[in-house]
Amino acid sequence: MDALVAQLQMQYRNYTVSLYQQGFLDDQFTELKKLQDDASPDFVAEVLSLFFEDCVKLIGNMARALDQTGTVDFSQVGASVHQLKGSSSSVGAKRVKGLCITFKEYCEANNYEGCVRCLQQVDIEFKALQTKLQDMFNLEKQIIQAGGKVPQVDIN
């Protein structure tokens, strides 16, 4: 089993590093991982699932706000974007956070097309992140099932 564990661990390491390198995750995610310990072994997974729930909710809000016939309430959109920015920065969802910054600017400029574009992108990004993280968590599970420990990945 050791070979399998080792292999899985290497896979896990590589995968995690790639997520950082591709800009999906940043240091804040590393910080979150540090908070995970024996007392709260699923902390990161819990927080991330809360985050994804928030994403769905906020994206829904934004879509509704942007979908109005007549005048769009950009401040409302902006409020949701702001919140998403806050939570994405707290979990280390780098790409999502970056998008939020751009999104916010469009809101402030009352740029409808810009906002709609950003909204679509945010949707794509968060789903992509969700998939990636899911894969990462799955790898973790496999390692544990194979009797190994999830390695601490050092991101340089």
Place this chain on the structure above:
Amino acid sequence: MTVEHDIEAMDQFPVGMRVLAVDDDQTCLRILETLLHRCQYHVTTTDKAQTALELLRENKNKFDLVISDVDMPDMDGFKLLERVGLEMDSPVIMLSAHSDPKYVMKGVKHGACDYMLKPVRIEELKNIWQHVVRKSKFKKMKSIVTNGESEGNSDQNGVRANRKRKDQSEEEDEDEEEEEEQERGNEKKPRVIWTRELHNKFLAAVDHVGVKNAVPKKILELMNVDNLTRENVGSHLQKFRLALKKINNEANMAAANSHFTQMSSLKGLGSFHHYRPTPLGSSQFHGGAATMRHYPSNRTFAGMFPHFKSSLPRNHNDGGYMLQGKPFPSLETLHITNNNNNKAFPSFTSPQSSPLVASSNHLVLEGHQQSSFPSFSPHLEINKRLEDWSNAVYSNNIPQSNVHSKPDALEWNMDTTKTTSFCRDTDFGSSNAAQADFLDPFQMKQQHENILDPMTVAELSRSSSADEGLFMGQQKLENNFMASDAGSLDDIVNSMMTQV
């Protein structure tokens, strides 16, 4: 809370500090909660500002500190901040993803102790306890002033009194803290701990010779305590005297006698009748200018001088800190709750809080209504007062950070040993009390307790790092202008702003 319990709690502090975290974003809230747990604080969370307020109102002393997000759907974070300031006088830290300085400014104006940006890092949270300490020290000082007795010496400049008060509290703090918290000021020589017993001996000795005749040598002899030097006694006596004067000044400042009765009813003290109801000059209280503001925002004074508040003339809402003659918010706006931190005033708990809170604008007077007070045994009163003072003083061991006046401005960084940001965030809260006039008299080099006058603050803000500067700027502003929760004071704030 008993004094012993308080001291015990202080021993562990900041471990177990009770924090209330409010954020409508569940992701952030969860992370914050975990981070706070990691700092070994005791955490309660809620995603609604309204719930938070209810929790706080349920028991004003339930939480040491509140951390709140700025953007919340059910209530603006700043409003929550104001409410907490008015009603509970707890330190509140704002949290936001907005890094825009104007939000930070708003936070400061509304009385926030601190403003953090999301994502919050654990390092920042590790130092938030300083705000609790600062505030309670502030309150402690106020209690010292209120507890102290006056000798009927109304000429005493409020500044000196203030300094004295700070000295006392500082010394007490230091003494207390030394053992518990690894004194911030390690460079100081070991201090004499003025325990209650020791202080009582001191009081007895003073009483014996008479306050006016009290000289350190005599007192020392009478006390007959080993390892006590004449210098120890001398400095303690000095503080004692200043406290008395301070009290006296404040008493004089009080328009009505109401607070005297209040105080006396609280403590069962006869009364502090030496107070002469002379109108208070702005000089009476240290720092005429700046300090008023923080009163409501700072909320410490409210706790400290509940009785003073009502009786003070218009411009001395908060224990007589004047804001350059500017109109003060009515007393209603100042939260009158005695304290957030019972530790500071073990003697002032229940009896005091209800009258204070109940009648926002006028304290129920129970006794001497006349402006001239019958004289009474100063000794007795002094002793009792000092007892309170010493109770307050050493029951509340939280170290406080004051900022040294100008020359010492840079010292803080050295002074605060354990807590880096502690010194950096000089005790604007507590120093508010002894603001502007507090320059030279207050040469107390207590570890980190220095009063930072506005100029110094400005200098410090300029000289320190960006972060610190921001802090100080914030702090300073907080100190220097009226509570913004009194809406009408916004222009005062603005005018004050130019100081910075």
